[in-house]
Amino acid sequence: DAGVIQSPRHEVTEMGQEVTLRCKPISGHDYLFWYRQTMMRGLELLIYFNNNVPIDDSGMPEDRFSAKMPNASFSTLKIQPSEPRDSAVYFCASSLSVIDYEQYFGPGTRLTVT
Amino acid sequence: ILNVEQSPQSLHVQEGDSTNFTCSFPSSNFYALHWYRWETAKSPEALFVMTLNGDEKKKGRISATLNTKEGYSYLYIKGSQPEDSATYLCAPNRSGNQFYFGTGTSLTVIP
Numbered sequence: 001d002a003g004v005i006q007s008p009r010h011e012v013t014e015m016g017q018e019v020t021l022r023c024k025p026i027s028g029h030d031y032l033f034w035y036r037q038t039m040m041r042g043l044e045l046l047i048y049f050n051n052n053v054p055i056d057d058s059g060m061p062e063d064r065f066s067a068k069m070p071n072a073s074f075s076t077l078k079i080q081p082s083e084p085r086d087s088a089v090y091f092c093a094s095s096l097s098v099i100d101y102e103q104y105f106g107p108g109t110r111l112t113v114t
Numbered sequence: 115i116l117n118v119e120q121s122p123q124s125l126h127v128q129e130g131d132s133t134n135f136t137c138s139f140p141s142s143n144f145y146a147l148h149w150y151r152w153e154t155a156k157s158p159e160a161l162f163v164m165t166l167n168g169d170e171k172k173k174g175r176i177s178a179t180l181n182t183k184e185g186y187s188y189l190y191i192k193g194s195q196p197e198d199s200a201t202y203l204c205a206p207n208r209s210g211n212q213f214y215f216g217t218g219t220s221l222t223v224i225p
Contacts, residue, residue: 043203043215091157099146099207102160
């Protein structure tokens with residue numbers, strides 16, 4: 001398996017623009033997680049899905065952020081409109097379980113909003 | 115928000131030294147604890163998943179213990195090598211659906 005795939009790897013956009021980050025989990029993994037890494041707060045869980053259904057989105061910072069998982073092999077994290085404070089590395093991870101199985105992380109998307 | 119504390123925040127050790135660091139978390143409603151290793155410019159990689167009080171896990175020179183009653187886990191590295199330099203994150207899972215990462219311990223092994 002190729003592991004968790006994220007695209008794009010780098011994104012530079014201007015404030016106010018819409019940004020869409022994409023993730024393909026490992027085949028067979030029922031759980032998909034979106035994280036954000038910042039200097040101030042470390043690795044934050046934004047939202048996670050089980051069998052394509054959002055289970056916990058309490059980490060989503062505000063209404064400008066939305067995430068979808070239309071099928072078992074694809075998820076998107078959208079920011080609209082983007083702001084400079086959204087600049088961070090966004091990781092996607094997948095797992096067989098939310099409790100007792102390790103998560104496999106993608107390479108991350110480095111987002112810069114100018 | 116789950117109060118996960120990792121200590122120390124950072125440490126430097128000489129190659130060949132053994133070291134350990136701590137992850138503390140609320141003991142109530144504990145389900146599991148994950149340890150991850152995160153090298154600079156890479157993605158976190160799983161080291162251990164621990165669920166039972168008294169669990170001990172080992173992978174090469176790295177091992178971990180778990181005390182769920184008092185809410186802590188230790189990670190040990192024996193005979194540190196420069197390639198062990200990374201940030202080590204712990205992530206307790208509480209109530210089956212709350213999952214929070216600590217801010218990590220940054221380890222630098224000096225050759």
